[in-house]
Amino acid sequence: MRGSALRLVLVFSAACGALLAPGAFAAEDTTPPRTKLTYPVSQDFVTSREVVVYIRCNEDATAEAGGQLEIGEGRNTGRLILGLTFASRHVERREKVKLRLLVPRATREAAERAIAHGRQVLVKVTVAATDTSGNESGETIAVIRPKP
Numbered sequence: 001m002r003g004s005a006l007r008l009v010l011v012f013s014a015a016c017g018a019l020l021a022p023g024a025f026a027a028e029d030t031t032p033p034r035t036k037l038t039y040p041v042s043q044d045f046v047t048s049r050e051v052v053v054y055i056r057c058n059e060d061a062t063a064e065a066g067g068q069l070e071i072g073e074g075r076n077t078g079r080l081i082l083g084l085t086f087a088s089r090h091v092e093r094r095e096k097v098k099l100r101l102l103v104p105r106a107t108r109e110a111a112e113r114a115i116a117h118g119r120q121v122l123v124k125v126t127v128a129a130t131d132t133s134g135n136e137s138g139e140t141i142a143v144i145r146p147k148p
Helices: 105-116
Strands: 011-013 018-020 035-038 050-057 061-071 080-083 087-091 096-102 121-131 140-146
Touching (some): 035 121, 035 140, 061 096, 061 105, 080 105, 087 096, 105 121
Antiparallel strands (some): 035 050, 050 096, 061 087, 061 121
């Protein structure tokens, strides 16, 4: 084998930050992140001016949460729906992250009046996560009641 050179070609994979031999490319990530949502089922969001939920993922992801405050019961009985602020945070693998959704003043005042008149008040929070490959998890919904 005189005059010939043995060449080894290495490829740098930006996805995992490692050198790979030819043909050993990393498999594309197609699985969505698994999430675990925890929250106090009863919160004093009128006084604290925020609704708090916690999320944990099995891989690095961006968690996004949105919510609404519902006053009244059923669809045909004059139920009022008011919005909360949107929250987004980066979640490291296995790290528990707090998401704070602020309750706007008009929403707080409406909730305060409804609670004083004995009407049902609920907060529904929807949380989803997207990993670095763009895979999205299913939405998880939290139902939170005001503290008595």
